[in-house]
Amino acid sequence: xxxxxQKLKVQSSWIIYFFLFFIGGxxxxxxxxxKSHSPSAESLPTGQASKQAAAVQHGKALLTxxxxxSYYADDFNGKKTANGETYDMNGLTAAHRSxxxxxxxxxxxxxxxxQVVVRINDRGPFQLSRIIDLSLGAAKELDMIAKGTxxxxxxxxxxxxxxxxx
Numbered sequence: 001x002x003x004x005x006q007k008l009k010v011q012s013s014w015i016i017y018f019f020l021f022f023i024g025g026x027x028x029x030x031x032x033x034x035k036s037h038s039p040s041a042e043s044l045p046t047g048q049a050s051k052q053a054a055a056v057q058h059g060k061a062l063l064t065x066x067x068x069x070s071y072y073a074d075d076f077n078g079k080k081t082a083n084g085e086t087y088d089m090n091g092l093t094a095a096h097r098s099x100x101x102x103x104x105x106x107x108x109x110x111x112x113x114x115q116v117v118v119r120i121n122d123r124g125p126f127q128l129s130r131i132i133d134l135s136l137g138a139a140k141e142l143d144m145i146a147k148g149t150x151x152x153x154x155x156x157x158x159x160x161x162x163x164x165x166x
Contacts (some may be wrong), residue, residue, distance in 0.1 A: 102160025
């Protein structure tokens, strides 16, 4: 009886640790933070702006992410984006959940190696399994129209001016 009680305590402890670990990971997720600060050239300490520029010149990304991209077009063409611009489906723009508006991102289609640089001007995608929604023009450059989605690598090459990240 005593051995069973000890086993139950050990099993309960592991369940509690796992639960706390899982909840802790969710709380620290960028999706759940109220505001984060991504540096723009003006907000960087002296010398950091030139380091950012040097990193871009040498092909180094400021941030790299991988995931699934999708695109959006006709239903939104001519409507206002989250930053107030009029959406041009043939432009080279994109929607991201948290990158500051104006951020330039090199998007590489990992299925065919094609690349395009887009500017973040909208919020989305709203399907959580995707990391970016591209304009039709950007999707054409990546040759992903027929499939509708593609596995991509995102590389931030220049931070935008806006501090809005939600």
